[in-house]
Amino acid sequence: MPNNQALQTVQPFCHQPIIELNDVCFSYQQKPVIEDVSFFVQERDFVGVIGSNGAGKTTLLRMIVGLLTPDSGSIKLFGQSVQQFRDWSKVGYVPQKNSLNPLFPATVREVVLSGLYSRNKLFKRVTKSDQIKCDEALHAMKIEDLAGKRIGQLSGGQQQRVFLARALINNPALLILDEPTVGIDSETQEGFFHLIKHMHQHHNITFLLVSHDMDMIRSYLGQEPKRECGKIKLYVKHSHDLEDCVETNLTHSLKELRHSMERGKVGV
Numbered sequence: 001m002p003n004n005q006a007l008q009t010v011q012p013f014c015h016q017p018i019i020e021l022n023d024v025c026f027s028y029q030q031k032p033v034i035e036d037v038s039f040f041v042q043e044r045d046f047v048g049v050i051g052s053n054g055a056g057k058t059t060l061l062r063m064i065v066g067l068l069t070p071d072s073g074s075i076k077l078f079g080q081s082v083q084q085f086r087d088w089s090k091v092g093y094v095p096q097k098n099s100l101n102p103l104f105p106a107t108v109r110e111v112v113l114s115g116l117y118s119r120n121k122l123f124k125r126v127t128k129s130d131q132i133k134c135d136e137a138l139h140a141m142k143i144e145d146l147a148g149k150r151i152g153q154l155s156g157g158q159q160q161r162v163f164l165a166r167a168l169i170n171n172p173a174l175l176i177l178d179e180p181t182v183g184i185d186s187e188t189q190e191g192f193f194h195l196i197k198h199m200h201q202h203h204n205i206t207f208l209l210v211s212h213d214m215d216m217i218r219s220y221l222g223q224e225p226k227r228e229c230g231k232i233k234l235y236v237k238h239s240h241d242l243e244d245c246v247e248t249n250l251t252h253s254l255k256e257l258r259h260s261m262e263r264g265k266v267g268v
């Protein structure tokens with residue numbers, strides 16, 4: 001497959017891509033990691049980013065969220081160059097798991113609330129409605145009982161749930177997840193994948209997910225990749241493969257899902 005082929009065979013006319021990369025290259029100290037990568041992701045697509053260790057997956061995601069700058073080429077988010085993009089509340093990003101120092105002083109509630117402070121409003125006052133959104137996100141991730149604990153004192157799986165709650169608190173239009181289930185037990189992993197599939201099917205959310213879980217990727221996104229970008233493969237479920245989206249509040253819907261799971265209506 002040629003490198004500069006877009007994810008979709010036909011260039012969209014009416015819908016702006018959510019993510020658009022054109023001829024992106026990136027090197028660490030002269031060592032090329034990403035070479036001439038081009039693709040675009042449409043609204044409500046679910047893209048699985050697959051590749052061996054060191055293939056450049058995390059580097060790619062960090063460029064898309066503006067934490068690294070390409071050596072050449074361009075990246076757009078919601079039609080705007082990443083360098084100019086300011087509406088970060090539309091984007092939920094859960095980076096690859098890093099175990100936190102147990103002395104890290106923030107509580108779970110503070111970490112989840114920090115998801116509301118976009119990069120431009122670091123010192124915004126927390127309102128009652130912010131606290132309600134935080135309660136909903138904590139509830140959806142089943143971690144309300146951990147709200148007052150220090151994040152550094154939690155297990156790896158619990159920390160991942162906190163970072164997901166932080167990413168969800170803004171009802172993001174784009175969720176970018178870098179190996180979100182690493183270090184999580186298999187039962188919780190299964191529940192997590194159930195959750196993100198539910199979010200994809202019932203909400204207008206676009207997903208970019210790095211995972212090594214080929215069973216999950218193939219079962220949801222199909223047996224074959226749609227694109228190959230160097231050592232990285234992209235598996236995709238397009239929005240047009242889904243039924244019409246149900247426009248409801250994300251955290252409310254997750255709450256309903258959680259209640260169904262608790263009543264045994266949804267197998268996880």
Ligand SMILES: Nc1ncnc2c1ncn2[C@@H]1O[C@H](COP(=O)(O)OP(=O)(O)OP(=O)(O)O)[C@@H](O)[C@H]1O
Pocket residue numbers: 028029033051052053054055056057058059060
């Ligand atoms: N800060 C850095 N400085 C120098 N080289 C780096 C840096 N970060 C990553 N690399 C190198 O760039 C390459 C791609 O790294 P990256 O983390 O993007 O890969 P990955 O596909 O996410 O790997 P994994 O599956 O192991 O998480 C690797 O060879 C890595 O050693």
